[in-house]
Amino acid sequence: MTAHNTKKNKDAGIVRVVGIGPGALDLLAPRALAALQGAEVIIGYRTYLELVESCFNPEAEVISSAMMQEIDRCRKALELAQNGRDVALVCGGDPGIYAMAGLVFELAKNQANTCAIEIIPGIAALNACAAVLGAPLMHDFAAISLSDLLTPWELIEKRLEAAAAADFVTVLYNPKSKKRTSQIERAQEIFLVHRDAATPVGIVHAAGRGDESVQLRTLADMLKAEIGMQSTVTIGNSQTFIWQNRMVTPRGYAGKYEL
Amino acid sequence: MTAHNTKKNKDAGIVRVVGIGPGALDLLAPRALAALQGAEVIIGYRTYLELVESCFNPEAEVISSAMMQEIDRCRKALELAQNGRDVALVCGGDPGIYAMAGLVFELAKNQANTCAIEIIPGIAALNACAAVLGAPLMHDFAAISLSDLLTPWELIEKRLEAAAAADFVTVLYNPKSKKRTSQIERAQEIFLVHRDAATPVGIVHAAGRGDESVQLRTLADMLKAEIGMQSTVTIGNSQTFIWQNRMVTPRGYAGKYEL
Numbered sequence: 094m095t096a097h098n099t100k101k102n103k104d105a106g107i108v109r110v111v112g113i114g115p116g117a118l119d120l121l122a123p124r125a126l127a128a129l130q131g132a133e134v135i136i137g138y139r140t141y142l143e144l145v146e147s148c149f150n151p152e153a154e155v156i157s158s159a160m161m162q163e164i165d166r167c168r169k170a171l172e173l174a175q176n177g178r179d180v181a182l183v184c185g186g187d188p189g190i191y192a193m194a195g196l197v198f199e200l201a202k203n204q205a206n207t208c209a210i211e212i213i214p215g216i217a218a219l220n221a222c223a224a225v226l227g228a229p230l231m232h233d234f235a236a237i238s239l240s241d242l243l244t245p246w247e248l249i250e251k252r253l254e255a256a257a258a259a260d261f262v263t264v265l266y267n268p269k270s271k272k273r274t275s276q277i278e279r280a281q282e283i284f285l286v287h288r289d290a291a292t293p294v295g296i297v298h299a300a301g302r303g304d305e306s307v308q309l310r311t312l313a314d315m316l317k318a319e320i321g322m323q324s325t326v327t328i329g330n331s332q333t334f335i336w337q338n339r340m341v342t343p344r345g346y347a348g349k350y351e352l
Numbered sequence: 353m354t355a356h357n358t359k360k361n362k363d364a365g366i367v368r369v370v371g372i373g374p375g376a377l378d379l380l381a382p383r384a385l386a387a388l389q390g391a392e393v394i395i396g397y398r399t400y401l402e403l404v405e406s407c408f409n410p411e412a413e414v415i416s417s418a419m420m421q422e423i424d425r426c427r428k429a430l431e432l433a434q435n436g437r438d439v440a441l442v443c444g445g446d447p448g449i450y451a452m453a454g455l456v457f458e459l460a461k462n463q464a465n466t467c468a469i470e471i472i473p474g475i476a477a478l479n480a481c482a483a484v485l486g487a488p489l490m491h492d493f494a495a496i497s498l499s500d501l502l503t504p505w506e507l508i509e510k511r512l513e514a515a516a517a518a519d520f521v522t523v524l525y526n527p528k529s530k531k532r533t534s535q536i537e538r539a540q541e542i543f544l545v546h547r548d549a550a551t552p553v554g555i556v557h558a559a560g561r562g563d564e565s566v567q568l569r570t571l572a573d574m575l576k577a578e579i580g581m582q583s584t585v586t587i588g589n590s591q592t593f594i595w596q597n598r599m600v601t602p603r604g605y606a607g608k609y610e611l
Contacts, residue, residue, distance in 0.1 A: 112479075119383040122373070122475065164609055187475075189482040191603070195490030196611075198600040203611050210598075214475050214483035216381065216446075220371075223448040224473035231454035232503070233511050235494040235520060243604030244491070252492050252518045259514035260507070261494060339469075341457040344450070345502030350423055352455075352462050 105208035106133075106174040110188040110197055111181050112215020116144045117301035120221065125213050128181050136170050137183030138162075144302070145183065167196045174208035187217035191238055191266050219264045221300035222325045225307055227339030229295055229327045230262055239276040240267035246276070253280050257287040262333065262342055265326040277320060284312055284328055293329040295340045296320055309335060364467035365433040369447040369456055370440050371474020375403045376560035379480065384472050387440050395429050396442030397421075403561070404442065426455045433467035446476035450497055450525050478523045481556040481584045484566055486598030488554055488586045489521055498535040499526035505535070512539050516546040521592065521601055524585040536579060543571055543587055552588040554599045555579055568594060 109128040114120040129135065129148040139157040149155065158166055170182040184192035194212050201210060223230045235256040241249060256263045263284075268277045284292070290313035298306045298321065308318040312328065320326065333342045346352060368387040373379040388394065388407040398416040408414065417425055429441040443451035453471050460469060482489045494515040500508060515522045522543075527536045543551070549572035557565045557580065567577040571587065579585065592601040605611060 114381070115473075117383070119386070120381045120473065122379045122381055124376070124378040127378070164605060164611065187479045187482075189479060189487050189489050191490070194483075194487035195600050195603050196605055198487055198595060198598055199602055199606060199611055202595045202600075212483040212487065214374075214379065214479040216473050216475055217479055220446045220448060220473040220476055220479075223446075224453075224471040228448050228453035228457055228471065230448050231450070233494070233496045233508075235492070235515070237492045243608055248519070249492075252520060255514040255518035255520070256494070259511045261511060261514070336457060336461045339457055341454050341461075343458055344454050346423060346455055347458060349502055352423065352459055 104177060106176070106178045106180065107209040107211060108170045108174045108180045108182055108197060109211045109213055110194050111183050111213045112187040112192070113141060113145050113183060113185060114216040115186060115218060115221035115301040116299065118145070118147070120216050120301055121145065121148070122213070122215065125215060128213055131179065132181035133178050134173050134180045135183060136166050136180060138166070141183050141185045163193055163196055167193055167200050171197065171201055171204065171206050171208065175206055184215070187215045188212055189214065190217045190219070190236070218266070218300065218325050222295070222297040222327060225297055225300045225305070226295040226327060227341050229329055229333060229340040229342050230264070231342040231344050232262060232330060232332070234262035234264060236264045236266060238266040239269070239280060240273070241276065250279065250283070253283045257284045260330045262330045263328045265328070267322065268324055268326045269320045270322045277326070278316065281312065281315060288312055288331060292331070293333050293335050293340050295327045296324050297327070298324045300325070309338060309340060363436060365435070365437045365439065366468040366470060367429045367433045367439045367441055367456060368470045368472055369453050370442050370472045371446045371451070372400060372404050372442060372444060373475040374445060374477060374480035374560040375558065377404070377406070379475050379560055380404065380407070381472070381474065384474060387472055390438065391440035392437050393432050393439045394442060395425050395439060397425070400442050400444045422452055422455055423459070426452055426459050430456065430460055430463065430465050430467065434465055443474070446474045447471055448473065449476045449478070449495070477525070477559065477584050480559040481554070481586060484556055484559045484564070485554040485586060486600050488588055488592060488599040488601050489523070490601040490603045491521060491589060491591070493521035493523060495523045495525060497525040498528070498539060499532070500535065509538065509542070512542045516543045519589045521589045522587045524587070526581065527583055527585045528579045529581045536585070537575065540571065540574060547571055547590060551590070552592050552594050552599050554586045555583050557583045559584070568597060568599060
């Protein structure tokens with residue numbers, strides 16, 4: 094059995110959900126590039142489209158939208174594909190990590206859509222931020238979004254508690270917005286119960302783009318960093334250290350071999 | 353403050369730790385390709401080198417090694433770079449996720465190495481497997497390696513317990529080898545305490561390569577699947593469902609909006 098069923102209906106078209114990676118064109122995979130070059134219709138959030146617009150076929154119809162309109166975007170993509178079009182739905186990072194891959198399937202299921210759907214993976218923010226920071230994710234890690242728009246805060250807090258207690262390196266997505274400022278404070282409190290105040294924390298904004306910024310802090314003073322909607326916050330585990338401005342989590346070789 | 357200090361010493365060279373992604377050349381990022389084309393020396397595990405050898409500069413010196421020789425590989429790369437060479441150290445997937453990025457920094461620190469080190473991110477196995485499966489990672493998730501070669505089994509079990517109890521989608525790396533067969537059974541037991549027996553589980557082998565295989569199972573019957581060293585096992589959360597052979601975890605839109 095394979096899930097690779099990308100062509101299901103001769104008359105219907107296809108939605109390719111394309112991960113463009115962190116934004117630098119040299120981190121865009123050739124498969125994603127080909128999808129952008131070949132698409133008849135390209136749909137996405139304006140900011141992401143601008144990062145890759147040099148890759149579009151000049152003949153393509155481009156539908157850009159503001160933030161927070163994910164449902165409209167996915168619905169439009171499916172509707173056009175159902176009518177035979179070849180559609181690229183553009184996501185930042187990887188489409189499967191806090192992006193639109195899941196929503197496309199949910200909508201297609203509810204609408205009994207028969208077009209083909211292909212997910213083209215990309216380098217996710219967590220991978221790109223880790224590379225910029227050094228090697229913070231090298232051991233078991235958890236990814237948690239602090240946005241409680243779609244998830245009850247109690248569940249998010251339960252996950253923060255579990256990740257902190259079991260010494261997972263932890264990547265926080267959507268750590269803070271203009272309206273949501275207390276969540277990151279609560280996350281810090283929870284981690285301080287379980288982890289040393291000196292635990293390294295890396296805050297990366299716009300990894301790999303022109304306005305990239307990297308801040309290295311400790312768990313105790315992480316809130317002094319500039320943290321925004323597009324920041325990704327990586328909290329080290331009990332073994333993580335800083336060496337020459339790099340944040341590194343050992344894999345465990347030093348305990349077993351002479352390094 | 354930035355961690356982007358890639359050139360530190362005029363006489364020393366550079367180690368680029370290159371993530372080649374899951375193996376398909378059209379998922380290799382241009383930055384990784386450029387590093388492979390430009391390197392004077394290319395070092396890596398034989399299987400990964402064979403996947404990308406068409407990208408090498410024909411003049412490059414290629415040092416391939418067997419499995420389990422990560423320390424030798426990293427040491428060699430640093431030694432050559434310290435002597436002025438431009439070295440690409442090849443990793444499967446993303447160098448920062450269960451690969452060699454961390455070990456390079458650990459060794460460089462211990463040896464007071466002064467060469468430059470650059471991490472080039474790649475599409476990790478967890479991203480590639482998710483794309484093949486559908487959209488299983490769409491909500492908070494944890495990555496756990498079941499290999500107890502370098503990590504005490506008690507800690508791994510603690511993390512399995514935490515991830516299972518807090519309803520994280522969970523990706524298991526190194527689930528099973530010829531010698532390690534009980535760990536995946538114990539993982540299943542732990543998840544069955546906290547999650548429904550019908551929870552979808554996706555097992556992917558060699559995502560994006562010629563010998564790719566995808567198996568969709570439930571938590572109850574996951575051990576009937578073929579699981580090997582190179583398999584990645586993704587266990588859904590309490591909301592994950594299967595639709596037309598795709599494994600999908602909802603992000604939460606359906607609870608708030610009409611889909």
